[in-house]
Amino acid sequence: MDDVKTPSREERKSALSGLGTSRKRVEDARFTQGKGNYVDDIKLKGMLFGDFVRSPVAHARVKNIDTSAALALPGVHAVLTAADLEPLGLHWMPTLAGDKQMVLADGKVLFQGQEVAFVVGDDRYAVADGISLVEVEYDELPVVTDPFKAELKDSPILREDIADQKEGAHGARRHPNHIFTWEAGEKEETNKVLEEAEVVADEMVYYHRTHPCPLETCGCVASMDKVNGKLTVWGTFQAPHAVRTVASLISSIPEHNIRIISPDIGGGFGNKVGVYPGYVCSIVASIVTGVPIKWVEDRMDNLMATAFARDYWMHGKISATKEGKITGLWCHTTADHGAFDACADPTKFPAGFMNICTGSYDIPVAYLAVDGVYTNKAPGGVAYRCSFRVTEASYFIERMIEVLAQKLGMDSAELRSKNFIKKEQFPYTSALGWEYDSGDYHQAWEKAMTSVNYKQLREDQAKQLQLFKDGKSRKLMGIGLSHFTEIVGAGPVKNCDILGLGMFDACEIRIHPTGSAIARLGTISQGQGHATTFAQILASEIGIPASDITLEEGDTDTAPYGLGTYGSRSTPVAGAATAMAGRKIRAKAQMIAAYLLEVHDDDLEWDVDRFSVKGAPEKFKTMKEIAFASYNQAIPGVEPGLEAVSYYDPPNMTYPNGAYVVVMEIDVDTGVSDIKQVYALDDCGTRINPMIIEGQVHGGLTEALAISMGQEIAYDEQGNVMTGTLMDFFIPTAWETPNYETDYTETPSPHHPIGAKGVGESPNVGGVSAFSNAVHDAFKPFGLTQAHMPHDHWRVWKIAKDLGLHS
Amino acid sequence: MIPSAFTFYKPDNIEKAISLMADFGDEARVIAGGHSLIPVMKQRLTDIKHLIDLSGINEIKGIEITGNQISIGAMTTQVELINNEELFKKAPIIREASLQIADPQVRNLGTIGGNVANGDPANDMPGLMQLLDATYKLSGSNGVRDVKAREFYEGAYFTVREDDEILISISFDAPSGGYAYEKQKRKIGDYATAAAGVILKVENTMCSSASIALTNLSDTPVYCDKAVDIILGKEIDKNILNQVTEACVEQSDPVADQRGPVEFKKYVAGIVIKKALTRAIERT
């Protein structure tokens, strides 16, 4: 018989499908065959449905709620109002931002679509009929939709419940409609630098209100088992463990009697981080009726009432020398929070990480102040595919750089290059207090400029401009640049918590006797492909093929405690926990191998999927053999089994970054823009799965395109939502989506066990500025400095009109 | 997003459908493709007690072409209009316009009858039918009558159709000359910000026949008779095109919505009209 060919080291490595492999997503087999298991797929015996009577007006006193006709309808079991929840103390609930929010209208409504009553019935049809029979008497009040009018002397007071409260969760309140002032940096010094500066650019940059709009809306099934006292809730939760703890705290059901399950989730993008009245009402209704209750929003509910994103008015001043060296940055932001402050931010950061707004630049001094105000709009302010307020911050600085370049008469690519934090400055402490872990911005920038042939693009643009000026074309060309630095992976427990829960994360691994494994994490995938990528991290760490590792998340009865998935924290935090738990497994495996090979631990070395004796590689034990031994050998001083758990408290955030370029052609008469090129270079540190990275970048760029070019939540002056359906709320289809070129540099995070930084949100963060800057850039020759997003047809047309390009 | 309860009927001939309509009066509504009706039912913007499905009535389906005469059954879907080669040969503008309606999913179910009968000023087919000077055949308890597309629309969702009348078919003569249907919209699946259709003939550099109609630029489709008067018999040059465009825009009366303010829509109306005129002339 021929010798069985021993696989080479490389072959053994590639058999693992570990780090760096474009492994196909294991989730897709079920998603593409309709075999996913989403909340709405959950059907329990005796289950009833619940849904809301919602306010048709933006601000009103609720004089009376008559539920009698609804209750008389066959099939309707109950109608909950604030009066029913009050004895339980559940008519209001705490928000993640230290405010409180009405679960059901308590005397008044504060935004269109607000939850007023919860109707429970046999099925969705009975409930819908019941809803139409609940009679609510509204006494309309004057409406505040403009955040700059919220704090006027005679503005109507929105939150009567806290009208006299001078102290909020984040310090002093100066007006009943004022929520907080949050400051960072050096005020005096920054003002001084600005006063003495050679050049100052001053601009108001608005990042409009929009919405994450996941394909699957929010929903849950709550089931209270009255026999054993256990409450199980399946829900669209991006942070199942946090939901369990909060539910226990506000319901006083002991935490061990609550089981939260996040099944498959059809996109979250921050929309599914918060706690919504639907969850509370479903739980109460299940307790009241003794049967499971399902609540699932429809699209209009989702757009109108669950968490919006952005809505930051950012007034900026940036100073520089005549040569273009930036000397200081000042920013005052007016944050429109809607009716309740339900931002999903770490407790100590009421404006999230807005203080990353110095961006990729070495700015010696900076000052930031954010004022949050109440208006008659839906609550929210979640991080829509970005770490907390990082897109706002990035958009702000990338607009300010452009405005400054204009003022200086300098090319903005050059201005960026001149001011980037240099490679050798890392770890770099920013003027607003963050410690950037690593980066090589100049390398990325040069690669990007070369790849798109920036010089040529500028020449093409000049030619097009000439054609326009000569009356031979009605089109202008715009080149949008952006260099972004994110701050993700919240975060170190010392300064990051949500409702007092430290933002660590966890992984627990069990190796089975035959050498396959299961790993459970405190995070929850909503489409990111955790089951694929985390298995790859483990494969490289413990030498078991990724395909032999099951990944489980989302069930609080089985998964270790973690703070969930948002803010690109899964890879930086739970991914680190996974690697660390893997290393614990390996450490124990080493002891077992040493025993089996009858050598000292130190005489062994790790070799892809095995421990071998140093200098005698033919003497080895594979991980598979070690796993089996751990279950069937009595090894002195070593416990049986092969398991490990790691709770990882990250020492720092990670700072993914990238360089994006968008080229577009704009028709000044129709306002239609034609996207010619999108180039996205990302540096997310170590790349776990290049294919998934590319997919994430494509998806995020498409959202960035949507946001910058048309997507918004718009209100009229009466506080009516004008964009309540997908007819008016822009979600690009394949038709509107351009081709994307992706590229990368790889600067590992020095403090992360595998050097990974997170990438899922980068394209949204970097993309919005690139698209928006392209629009601005097209009109720059005619003096445009700032035009607010979204850049839909009519607003682009308006730019051209205001610049006199239509005569 | 769940409609209130209704009774569903699926008659297999037109007489049965008409008698159901007569029985229930304004509590009844016919449903064709459902792509305009179901959304408003789901939002409970209209309360319909009796829903009469026309999809079982074969006699009002299909495309008939005899010589230059084209007759299209009301229940013919938009995708059928697009795919019919014979129709394309005779009236290529139908395919050009239909391809700009909504998206394939909607067009697979949406019908020409539902599109024109609906009375939604945002729908593309009413303007197109005014452009083609089509005739609608209506059948009701008082018999059958013909109404000109150009006389059918009274206001948004108001038409001359009686409650118990059903649109049976649409007929028109195959147009001759150059044609174009130009539509600006925000995205696939969107109604027009502004749209314009043009059919015209040029003989010896003179315009010998012309038709121009607009979509979503007023509370009904707009047939631009004044503009047609201006161009007829004239030599086609830049100046006349400007005059024609101006006359069309003058006849428009758009409303502001998320697509933009009135001023913008009128401006874009001018652009799409100009584009349609230019392309139609190129095709003569």
Ligand SMILES: Cc1cc2nc3c(=O)[nH]c(=O)nc-3n(C[C@H](O)[C@H](O)[C@H](O)COP(=O)(O)OP(=O)(O)OC[C@H]3O[C@@H](n4cnc5c(N)ncnc54)[C@H](O)[C@@H]3O)c2cc1C
């Ligand atoms: C996302 C989306 C985008 C769309 N975009 C466009 C677009 O860009 N352009 C466009 O033109 N349309 C658009 N539509 C509408 C679409 O073309 C509809 O299919 C069409 O307007 C109605 O046709 P239907 O067969 O679906 O009619 P239904 O929805 O079934 O009926 C519409 C109305 O007409 C009445 N009706 C139907 N048939 C008859 C008949 N034979 N006699 C009397 N009354 C009748 C019904 O009672 C009802 O009131 C869009 C629809 C959707 C959902």
